Amino acid sequence: MLENFSFRTITEYLPLFGYGFAATLWLSIVSFAGALAVGITLCAMNLQRSQALKVPAKIYIDVIRATPLLAQLYFLYFGLPRLGVVLPELFIGILALSLNSGAYVAEIIRAGILSISRGQVEAGIASGMTYFQRMRLVVLPQAFRVTIPPLLGQAIVLVKDSALLSLISVSELTRAGQLLASDRFMPAEGFITTAACYLALYYGLKTLAASSERWLRLRPTGNLK
Amino acid sequence: MIKFRGVNKWFGALHVLKDITLNVEPREVVVVCGPSGSGKSTLIRCINGLETIKNGDLVVDGQRLGDRATNMTELRTEVGFVFQSFNLYPHKTALENVILAPIHVRKIPKAEAEIAGREMLAKVGLADKFNSYPAELSGGQQQRVAIARCLCMRPKIMLFDEPTSALDPEMISEVLDVMVGVAEEGMTMMVVTHEMGFARKVARRVVFMDAGAIVETGPPEEFFSNPKTDRSRAFLSKILRH
Ligand SMILES: Nc1ncnc2c1ncn2[C@@H]1O[C@H](COP(=O)(O)OP(=O)(O)OP(=O)(O)O)[C@@H](O)[C@H]1O
Ligand SMILES: [Mg+2]
Numbered sequence: 001m002l003e004n005f006s007f008r009t010i011t012e013y014l015p016l017f018g019y020g021f022a023a024t025l026w027l028s029i030v031s032f033a034g035a036l037a038v039g040i041t042l043c044a045m046n047l048q049r050s051q052a053l054k055v056p057a058k059i060y061i062d063v064i065r066a067t068p069l070l071a072q073l074y075f076l077y078f079g080l081p082r083l084g085v086v087l088p089e090l091f092i093g094i095l096a097l098s099l100n101s102g103a104y105v106a107e108i109i110r111a112g113i114l115s116i117s118r119g120q121v122e123a124g125i126a127s128g129m130t131y132f133q134r135m136r137l138v139v140l141p142q143a144f145r146v147t148i149p150p151l152l153g154q155a156i157v158l159v160k161d162s163a164l165l166s167l168i169s170v171s172e173l174t175r176a177g178q179l180l181a182s183d184r185f186m187p188a189e190g191f192i193t194t195a196a197c198y199l200a201l202y203y204g205l206k207t208l209a210a211s212s213e214r215w216l217r218l219r220p221t222g223n224l225k
Numbered sequence: 226m227i228k229f230r231g232v233n234k235w236f237g238a239l240h241v242l243k244d245i246t247l248n249v250e251p252r253e254v255v256v257v258c259g260p261s262g263s264g265k266s267t268l269i270r271c272i273n274g275l276e277t278i279k280n281g282d283l284v285v286d287g288q289r290l291g292d293r294a295t296n297m298t299e300l301r302t303e304v305g306f307v308f309q310s311f312n313l314y315p316h317k318t319a320l321e322n323v324i325l326a327p328i329h330v331r332k333i334p335k336a337e338a339e340i341a342g343r344e345m346l347a348k349v350g351l352a353d354k355f356n357s358y359p360a361e362l363s364g365g366q367q368q369r370v371a372i373a374r375c376l377c378m379r380p381k382i383m384l385f386d387e388p389t390s391a392l393d394p395e396m397i398s399e400v401l402d403v404m405v406g407v408a409e410e411g412m413t414m415m416v417v418t419h420e421m422g423f424a425r426k427v428a429r430r431v432v433f434m435d436a437g438a439i440v441e442t443g444p445p446e447e448f449f450s451n452p453k454t455d456r457s458r459a460f461l462s463k464i465l466r467h
Contacts (some may be wrong), residue, residue, distance in 0.1 A: 017341060065346040117312075119308060119310055119312040120312060120314065122275055122306075122308070122312065123308065123312035123313075123314070125273075125274075125301065125326075126273055126275065126301060126304075126305075126306035126308075126373070127301065127302070127305075127326035127330060127378060128298050128299070128301040128302035128374075128378070129298070129326065129329065129330055130298055133329055133330070137314075137325060137329060138314055141316050142314075142315065142316050145316070222323060
């Protein structure tokens, strides 16, 4: 079996994979930044008492979580032009990932904020802080710490989800594998190389997660009693 | 300074405060005691608006709670609150804990707030703990930081909700000593506690609550040695037994 495996062809295609790797990396970073923006906005809406803000955020989060990312991507790719909005594929891809991941990020941040004990909020209230002061000085800095590990988990999911962008012909890692598979009829070589690249990205993020957890452990967070 | 007149409060169907009438004079120290669930915490939490009342009048420092003209955040800067569970900010050092509200709420310049904060921490016996995080402090030390945090706001009134009941026995006196010091400097205080020694030393009155109502009020000596109602007698015999 291995005698048929052509490392030579892989070497030949390395520049393409290098390009795909870089593309997946940067479009994931941009999408994750977008997801954070979407998530923070949704979460802020969701935490308000006003139903006019809360209900749309809840519906949005439910819709995103209940439908496949592929369907959302196709809606933007095929649906938007029919509605008269024409956007480049790459932009649509990043938009889909941001809008999709943003819903999950919103829930992660919300869980982080809700994990801060009522006593912390009351200490802020009792010392005369306004809602925004409490959020900025007491709740968010603490919520931030609990949110980092699950956010990095979501980043890992996003990197893998970005493979779907190959279906709207964005040149990224999976697309590179597809090209090798179809040009040379070498799907094994193509997709194993693709997988190896994802693995490298995964370990990068995992190292980041581990070192962030070590950093968080160095700073005391919990009340003893 | 604090004036309850016919105050009622419900939690759903539960009538937690029943027709409370109580007057606390400036510089007076009042101890509130009573069985668990009698409404002691609720009573003092109403004073700084952590709970809202249903009807009756509650006037704090000349301002009627629930009035449009009453700015609650402003009023709260005059009312310190010490919690049973300390509620220090775990991501901030002792010094950062005590200067946070002075800087952001009172708008005192940081350098000035730090000087006052150090002074206040030294006063509660924590001169060597400025840079410790709450998780690095014992319960008694944490509660003293919490008291210093209130004092740094220069409040007119201080409220304590069972400040020593989450502490190991050997740490109780270090916190009570600080509270005695605050009382002796003339602070208006309402303290929910079952520490009779503290009540005897500084309280002018003990208020006994049961089932949401004030059942008995009197000077500590009289209340502890000669309780007038069956309910206060039963309560005292229970806390005296251990
Ligand atoms: N947020 C709330 N919602 C519903 N019921 C509450 C709430 N807070 C307190 N209660 C109820 O109100 C009653 C009075 O509570 P409160 O905490 O004031 O009692 P307490 O005298 O401070 O008791 P303890 O000595 O146990 O602290 C209790 O029956 C309690 O279960
Ligand atoms: Mg209580």
